[in-house]
């Protein structure tokens with residue numbers, strides 16, 4: 001544990017994790033900055049703030065990971081093996097076992113709602129953004145940051161830490177605070193933590209000036225960018241294949257269909273569609289070369305919030321090619337030919353994610369909506 005302030009009995013709990021990837025120390029440094037500030041004076045927090053260092057072994061050698069990505073191991077079955085000591089073959093399994101023990105203790109001690117902020121940075125340049133695990137309470141969390149929100153990224157990645165916490169009923173958000181070694185990424189991390197403390201209800205009045213400064217910093221960062229983007233394409237890097245991103249790309253930069261963006265084993269790789277580049281890979285380790293996104297209008301976000309509140313999902317089965325899975329409430333089988341892309345977008349808007357897919361079908365599953373004070377938020 002990197003630090004801890006306040007008591008769980010006094011209110012909500014906020015867990016902040018930095019450095020889940022070892023070449024992303026800004027998250028850890030930003031957390032340190034907050035703990036230093038909180039130690040300076042005797043201003044009590046109305047709840048508990050817990051700060052954790054992610055992949056300590058990898059941070060020491062400034063590598064994304066030692067054996068495998070610590071942000072892909074949080075799968076239910078795998079964790080059971082880790083907890084029973086049957087899967088401790090890698091450095092990251094040991095890290096996960098330690099973190100899991102702390103997480104479960106903090107969650108068990110929490111009295112109110114638990115909020116989780118997971119801070120990352122990117123290998124390529126570009127503005128900071130939020131990565132949303134799309135439930136309505138999480139949306140409020142994300143919107144408070146005033147950064148562009150990336151939707152649908154969590155659907156492309158399995159076993160992330162926010163997946164784990166969402167399943168446990170916490171409110172979660174990931175923030176990509178800028179480029180790995182940019183000193184401003186540390187400031188943006190600290191700003192995101194102040195805002196997360198405010199959203200969580202952990203902000204005593206005496207830090208009002210810090211909060212205001214944090215809000216201005218992130219508002220400036222998000223200015224002129226779409227409020228949200230949806231991931232339309234992920235470029236996977238097969239195991240053993242070497243991918244080289246062409247120089248000069250950054251997140252939220254516009255690219256056109258067919259435009260060369262990198263190379264793989266001597267072959268040129270083009271963008272499969274026109275859209276906005278996200279997270280071009282400029283480091284050795286990583287399973288995705290880049291993502292292509294398209295902007296989502298703010299109005300669309302508001303509409304989908306309203307639709308979810310109205311319980312419009314009762315009518316999903318009426319869509320062509322969509323069938324509810326027998327004995328699995330909240331799960332739908334979608335015929336891709338009949339329903340096409342539109343159906344998937346409608347499911348996304350209503351808070352569903354793809355659980356499984358084949359050439360002909362998709363299985364869409366409802367994301368768990370965290371409970372707040374005994375009722376659905």
Ligand SMILES: [Zn+2]
Nearest residue numbers: 021024120121
């Ligand atoms: Zn990361």
